[in-house]
Amino acid sequence: MKKTIKALKLSIVFLLFISSFIACDKDFNIIDSDVLGKGNANFLTSIDTISISAYNKTLNAVQINNLASNLLGVFDDPAYGLTTASIVTQVTPTTFSPNFGVTPVIDSVVISIPYYSTATGVDGDGNTIYTLDSLYGNPDADIKLSIYQNKYFLRDFDPNTTDNSAQNYYSNAGSGKNSALNGSSTINFDDHIGELLLEKEFKPSATAIITTTGTGDDEVKTRSVPALRVVLENNTFWETTIINKQDHPELSNANNFKNYFRGLYFKVEETVVGDGNLFLVNLASANANIAIYYTSGETDARTQSTYALNFSGNRLNTFINDYNKVTFPVPNKDLGDEKLYLKGAEGSMAIVDLFGNEDANSNNTPDELEDFLKDYRQTDDKGDFIMDNTTGNFVLKRLINEAHLEIYEDQDIELGTYDADFHKYDRIYAYDTKNNAPTLDYQIDPTENAQNAFSSKIISLSQRDTITGQYKIRLTEHLNNILLRDSIYNTQIGLVLSTNVNYTTNAQILNSTDNVTAIPASALITPRGTILHGSNPNEQNKSKKIRLKIFYTEPN
Structure with missing residues (x-):
């Protein structure tokens, strides 16, 4: 398409x-x-x-870290063949040394990453209609999306240089694996996966995101631009990894946190051979985050709060290219x-x-x-x-x-x-x-x-x-x-x-x-x-x- x-x-x-x-x-x-x-x-x-x-x-071997945007998905080019793009990214808390209150309990953990979209009109209720700007392939095809904890540390500086040059990571698309080169070695990110946080068949949608807060007369619905928005399935992991680290050095600054929690690995695979879709996501957006919604407080005065992490820091695309249609x-x-x-x-x-x-x-x-x-x-x-x-x-x-x-x-x-x-x-x-x-x-x-x-x-x-x-x-x-x-x-x-x-x-x-x-x-x-x-x-x-x-x- x-x-x-x-x-x-x-x-x-x-x-x-x-x-x-x-x-x-x-x-x-x-x-x-x-x-x-x-x-x-x-x-x-x-x-x-x-x-x-x-x-x-x-x-x-082209530099793939710190791109302005990132590709995610599977695309079959009619003249070349199949490209699969996955993402490895660090995450950083938006606030440090948090106080989660009394007996905090996680309600849900939601990842939101906006697509690139354009408002093209309004519907009969006056709501904005969007189209996705950078969607490639078959928009009706599903892809398999798995989100893992990444355990490979994406360092900021290259230790093999004498002037503290930035560490670059380079593509390794002909390897058939989600891997990258750092100038001295090859990193296969499948060898560095931690907890599986989500696994589902997925396709992007141009539908606006509707968020509901409050209940009854206090219910408020807000609409935002189309985004990859999924609920992560393992609340226990986030309680152990984040909530239980209150007052620990891991949550006191960005460097400590990135060494402790090394980020996420968005792994994509095709569900039907030779079919799929691939899209551009904006991890640098102010609205791209992981939101941990939790409730805390005394039994008769529980309140809901949010602890957010964004995708600042190192991030990179991995590519797997199967150019079976051209030499x-x-x-x-x-x-x-x-x-x-x-x-x-x-x-x-x-x-x-x-x-x-x-x-x-x-x-x-x-x-x-x-x-x-x-x-x-x-x-x-x-x-x-x-x-x-x-x-x-x-x-x-x-x-x-x-x-x-x-x-x-x-x-x-x-x-x-x-x-x-x-x-x-x-x-x-x-x-x-x-x-x-x-x-x-x-x-x-x-x-x-x-x-x-x-x-x-x-x-x-x-x-x-x-x-x-x-x-x-x-x-x-x-x-x-x-x-x-x-x-x-x-x-x-x-x-x-x-x-x-x-x-x-x-x-x-x-x-x-x-x-x-x-x-x-x-x-x-x-x-x-x-x-x-x-x-x-x-x-x-x-x-x-x-x-x-x-x-x-x-x-x-």
């Missing part, structure tokens, strides 16, 4: 704003063109198509690959060498880049590039008005039972692999939309064309930076699939064997994948090969 996100329809005001931005950009380029010399007249506008090399990089190729870095595989949740990415890798004269600069610099920069009588001593920039003989990567999805992907809109809300996030940062074009893109990531940064990172499956990645300023400031080693772009292009935090790659040392973490919190046409000459559909197109102006 397609991802349940509602696309933002651009208002007329917003469209006018975009038009004015483009117009201003055009005006700026014309003004810049006027100072290029040669009579300040008779300018030619033309198009360059640059030969690039685009190839695959399989992602292994990732050995990358061809010279000519590029025929197909490019973008897959989230420790999957695969594409690397684009903007000027290829061919270097016939062995001067550590690709031939295509040398030709590009000679075509666009002014040279003196000796053939050396001319630099403006005032600005420190090179003087140009061609002005780039627009440059973008033109990318096409392979629309022959077998979708199985998924509908034609399956890839409708996919976005391709492009980043500068040298600096592990968004491109300059992304940084100056004014179309950021904090409320709807699908409609954010649509100038630098286009939305997918629903008819042709085309994406455009704008690199105008990125190339200008190479031309003007000699950033010639900044010629590699990474491409990942993302459903939240606003999330620009990096996730480190453990022991990377090339110069790609990190990926945008947004590529980890989507289980989705797509396949693109590549750059290899053997690519069958020549018209849809990935290409770099440059629209430029030069004096005639």
Whole structure:
């Protein structure tokens, strides 16, 4: 089933704003063109198509701790196969050194973790109707959810470093187990389980949560956003673990508590082979907690109170990937690959060498880049590039008005039972692999939309064309930076699939064997994948090969 996100329809005001931005950009380029010399007249506008090399990089051992959001569930991608995502998280009391009163008795223990949802209307009684924003797979399928006490200590600092660096945990998705790497060893969380606190078949619901307090005339019902809300079954465990520790050092501060109670393990399994659903949860939400409801006091004056724990501290996703529908190729870095595989949740990415890798004269600069610099920069009588001593920039003989990567999805992907809109809300996030940062074009893109990531940064990172499956990645300023400031080693772009292009935090790659040392973490919190046409000459559909197109102006 397609991802349940509602696309933002651009208002007329917003469209006018975009038009004015483009117009201003055009005006700026014309003004810049006027100072290029040669009579300040008779300018030619033309198009360059640059030969690039685009190839695959399989992602292994990617940082999975302290993500902004976490995936939970089972998802069968029609082009790749099955991804299972579980969560291990520390928990922390919201208050310390509690006084539970006289003869406290637990009434219930409830876990609440909000989904990402959008209010889409009201019902006949005036109550808000919601849809879930990040639900993947079959929403009618059950998954098996087990919640265990976790007995593995998630430490904050890496003891193998001399500068107290933060401890990172890395994915181990090919192991077939809910495991992680810490840089020196492998942790299988099934080897560190404590008490079983819940086991049930489960599926997320977009229904609002209704909480009732009081009885009779004092009864009050409150409604809150949809959430994973379950009652834990073992009150005795929580009485022994929490209530009976009043006045003990375990409940006196966060460090003591995290060493004593090392957190929870949310383990997910499929109930039907090849079927299930997977969803995004917000453990960082102020409304994500474990609420222990208890009654205490003298016999004739019992009162109900709540002791809460939140999910602050270390938390991580574990992934198990069974990619039984695709085989990732050995990358061809010279000519590029025929197909490019973008897959989230420790999957695969594409690397684009903007000027290829061919270097016939062995001067550590690709031939295509040398030709590009000679075509666009002014040279003196000796053939050396001319630099403006005032600005420190090179003087140009061609002005780039627009440059973008033109990318096409392979629309022959077998979708199985998924509908034609399956890839409708996919976005391709492009980043500068040298600096592990968004491109300059992304940084100056004014179309950021904090409320709807699908409609954010649509100038630098286009939305997918629903008819042709085309994406455009704008690199105008990125190339200008190479031309003007000699950033010639900044010629590699990474491409990942993302459903939240606003999330620009990096996730480190453990022991990377090339110069790609990190990926945008947004590529980890989507289980989705797509396949693109590549750059290899053997690519069958020549018209849809990935290409770099440059629209430029030069004096005639």
